[in-house]
Amino acid sequence: xxxxxxxxxxxxxxxxxxxxxxxxxxxxxxxxxxxxxxxxxxxxxxxxxxxxxxxxxxxxxxxxxxxxxxxxxxxxxxxxxxxxxxxxxxxxxxxxxxxxxxxxxxxxxxxxxxxxxxxxxxxxxxxxxxxxxxxxxxxxxxxxxxxxxxxxxxxxxxxxxxxxxxxxxxxxxxxxxxxxxxxxxxxxxxxxxxxxxxxxxxxxxxxxxxxxxxxxxxxxxxxxxxxxxxxxxxxxxxxxxxxxxxxxxxxxxxxxxxxxxxxxxxxxxxxxxxxxxxxxxxxxxxxxx
Amino acid sequence: xxxxxxxxxxxxxxxxxxxxxxxxxxxxxxxxxxxxxxxxxxxxxxxxxxxxxxxxxxxxxxxxxxxxxxxxxxxxxxxxxxxxxxxxxxxxxxxxxxxxxxxxxxxxxxxxxxxxxxxxxxxxxxxxxxxxxxxxxxxxxxxxxxxxxxxxxxxxxxxxxxxxxxxxxxxxxxxxxxxxxxxxxxxxxxxxxxxxxxxxxxxxxxxxxxxxxxxxxxxxxxxxxxxxxxxxxxxxxxxxxxxxxxxxxxxxxxxxxxxxxxxxxxxxxxxxxxxxxxxxxxxxxxxxxxxxxxxxxxxxxxxxxxxxxxxxxxxxxxxxxxxxxxxxxxxxxxxxxxxxxxxxxxxxxxxxxxxxxxxxxxxxxxxxxxxxxxxxxxxxxxxxxxxxxxxxxxxxxxxxxxxxxxxxxxxxxxxxxx
Numbered sequence: 001x002x003x004x005x006x007x008x009x010x011x012x013x014x015x016x017x018x019x020x021x022x023x024x025x026x027x028x029x030x031x032x033x034x035x036x037x038x039x040x041x042x043x044x045x046x047x048x049x050x051x052x053x054x055x056x057x058x059x060x061x062x063x064x065x066x067x068x069x070x071x072x073x074x075x076x077x078x079x080x081x082x083x084x085x086x087x088x089x090x091x092x093x094x095x096x097x098x099x100x101x102x103x104x105x106x107x108x109x110x111x112x113x114x115x116x117x118x119x120x121x122x123x124x125x126x127x128x129x130x131x132x133x134x135x136x137x138x139x140x141x142x143x144x145x146x147x148x149x150x151x152x153x154x155x156x157x158x159x160x161x162x163x164x165x166x167x168x169x170x171x172x173x174x175x176x177x178x179x180x181x182x183x184x185x186x187x188x189x190x191x192x193x194x195x196x197x198x199x200x201x202x203x204x205x206x207x208x209x210x211x212x213x214x215x216x217x218x219x220x221x222x223x224x225x226x227x228x229x230x231x232x233x234x235x236x237x238x239x240x241x242x243x244x245x246x247x248x249x250x251x252x253x254x255x256x257x258x259x260x261x262x263x264x265x266x267x268x269x270x271x272x273x274x275x276x277x278x279x280x281x282x283x284x285x286x287x288x289x
Numbered sequence: 290x291x292x293x294x295x296x297x298x299x300x301x302x303x304x305x306x307x308x309x310x311x312x313x314x315x316x317x318x319x320x321x322x323x324x325x326x327x328x329x330x331x332x333x334x335x336x337x338x339x340x341x342x343x344x345x346x347x348x349x350x351x352x353x354x355x356x357x358x359x360x361x362x363x364x365x366x367x368x369x370x371x372x373x374x375x376x377x378x379x380x381x382x383x384x385x386x387x388x389x390x391x392x393x394x395x396x397x398x399x400x401x402x403x404x405x406x407x408x409x410x411x412x413x414x415x416x417x418x419x420x421x422x423x424x425x426x427x428x429x430x431x432x433x434x435x436x437x438x439x440x441x442x443x444x445x446x447x448x449x450x451x452x453x454x455x456x457x458x459x460x461x462x463x464x465x466x467x468x469x470x471x472x473x474x475x476x477x478x479x480x481x482x483x484x485x486x487x488x489x490x491x492x493x494x495x496x497x498x499x500x501x502x503x504x505x506x507x508x509x510x511x512x513x514x515x516x517x518x519x520x521x522x523x524x525x526x527x528x529x530x531x532x533x534x535x536x537x538x539x540x541x542x543x544x545x546x547x548x549x550x551x552x553x554x555x556x557x558x559x560x561x562x563x564x565x566x567x568x569x570x571x572x573x574x575x576x577x578x579x580x581x582x583x584x585x586x587x588x589x590x591x592x593x594x595x596x597x598x599x600x601x602x603x604x605x606x607x608x609x610x611x612x613x614x615x616x617x618x619x620x621x622x623x624x625x626x627x628x629x630x631x632x633x634x635x636x637x638x639x640x641x642x643x644x645x646x647x648x649x650x651x652x653x654x655x656x657x658x659x660x661x662x663x664x665x666x667x668x669x670x671x672x673x674x675x676x677x678x679x680x681x682x683x684x685x686x687x688x689x690x691x692x693x694x695x696x697x698x699x700x701x702x703x704x705x706x707x
Binding site: 037039040041042043044046121125126127128144145146147232233235236237248251252253254255257 | 354355359362379465466467468525528530531665672673677680700701704
């Protein structure tokens with residue numbers, strides 16, 4: 001038996017090697033760079049200890065990016081899950097045009113995030129923007145929507161949530177279709193209302209789907225990059241930067257690779273701890289049937 | 290039988306993976322996209338037809354600098370790449386010397402000087418030159434009653450801005466979403482105030498030796514930008530407008546001026562084909578001189594560690610033939626960097642030639658401000674600082690922008706070891 005287990009171990013070796021090569025090794029390199037002063041391409045690297053980390057905690061733009069990252073992470077996750085579940089419940093019922101609704105909701109995922117950002121940029125831009133042109137027809141003066149930090153963050157959140165809500169819908173739909181109908185039938189005999197059925201049967205049995213959706217949406221939104229770059233480029237100023245875009249900005253624009261790496265290390269640990277906490281929380285909520 | 294088959298297949302695979310039977314090829318990284326890339330591709334195909342050497346073109350578009358920095362840091366540079374304004378300052382430690390190449394003597398002295406290091410080593414084949422200046426919409430200036438030939442000093446320029454503002458147009462348009470547009474603007478203002486002929490404070494030497502007083506002179510420069518914002522000379526959608534927006538604005542007559550290189554004229558006419566545009570050098574503080582800022586446009590260098598140096602050199606020789614340079618100039622609106630190339634009938638180049646005549650008595654040609662006076666890596670910082678001032682044109686915003694410039698200038702100067 002032990003020999004058989006030993007043989008089984010070989011099966012996960014390729015995955016382990018890939019993880020070591022593409023996750024562990026780059027991470028260790030990033031951690032090493034975070035202790036250096038380096039422009040990101042030159043041959044001279046100077047060891048400066050923890051100076052980059054100290055600078056990070058003194059940098060107002062870092063905290064702004066961190067705050068935005070939390071907004072993108074929490075708000076996008078909430079919106080995607082609430083609307084994803086609602087849409088899954090809708091398309092799980094029988095009605096004419098069900099397939100069309102699924103296709104329309106899922107379609108935005110097929111567009112690359114960066115392309116979606118540019119499409120929305122042309123929609124929201126001040127001069128010749130589609131939204132302003134429409135508003136002008138109704139006598140509303142054009143407005144430079146993305147020049148306001150509030151609207152910039154709001155539009156990024158809404159666009160990202162809308163683009164990926166189809167993903168949550170599909171995951172919840174799979175979860176809903178796995179719930180045995182016998183539970184609902186028994187509940188109906190007992191006179192349980194629709195809301196009570198949803199609250200006491202559907203939700204508890206959907207915990208594995210909720211866990212998967214929340215964790216994947218949260219990690220995706222915390223790493224949000226492409227829509228921000230194409231829609232606002234982190235602006236106005238640094239007002240809509242996420243940690244991911246700020247890392248790129250510091251690395252390639254400010255040419256401070258060591259500093260960018262320090263933010264990268266912080267982001268890695270932040271997302272890892274948050275994911276673990278959420279995983280443990282949902283594991284406790286899981287029910288067996 | 291199976292073993293023999295396996296052995297044969299293994300050998301075929303092994304040979305397939307080697308370059309033993311592969312045609313000679315070189316990897317060339319280019320900044321160009323769209324129609325400009327078509328011309329680069331056409332030239333590369335003609336090169337392959339003549340020499341049998343394949344050219345693998347890589348065009349990362351707007352991510353060019355990012356990709357090149359990544360490739361530099363990972364030691365994975367292509368055989369030939371566009372130096373994009375950085376032949377000496379950024380890429381020289383990775384580039385081969387080109388002093389012995391047959392085309393060197395044909396390079397225009399001003400184009401050659403940009404790609405030549407202090408020790409005389411030539412690092413780039415500067416096929417076309419980028420020329421920074423003020424692009425203006427002729428119709429807007431006519432409507433506002435502004436004579437561009439009468440603009441020499443910053444004050445003349447501000448007077449023109451007032452007239453343009455009076456007819457309800459934006460005097461100066463900057464696509465601030467793209468950091469390079471802001472950096473280019475700062476380079477022009479700083480040059481007019483600090484270093485160009487007719488400047489006010491004559492700080493070139495101090496900038497070079499590191500004794501530059503940022504609190505005093507840096508503040509003067511940023512105050513000048515803040516004044517332009519406070520006087521309503523800059524577009525209100527500065528932070529969200531991109532390069533396409535700024536080119537469309539000047540082409541469509543939404544604004545009077547664009548402070549950027551002449552290729553923007555070509556791009557503006559791609560968006561607005563009947564755009565009526567002119568070009569002039571940057572005004573100086575006193576008006577005593579005016580400056581065109583020359584830089585690399587289509588400039589190629591060879592990786593000093595490539596094993597295909599001979600093939601790469603042949604490629605540069607081919608691309609530098611007059612007919613190929615002319616094609617690039619026509620496609621991009623850049624000026625030829627070689628003395629034996631003349632381009633007639635190109636809108637952007639003709640506008641530049643007219644400006645040369647119009648300002649013949651005052652014009653001078655300078656290198657890009659940051660390439661000459663700043664340590665390596667300040668371009669992005671300049672863009673960021675201009676954005677800070679435009680977003681907050683008060684004393685606080687100016688002080689923050691000056692501090693940002695000062696800290697980065699000192700850090701990068703120290704890192705450069707100069």
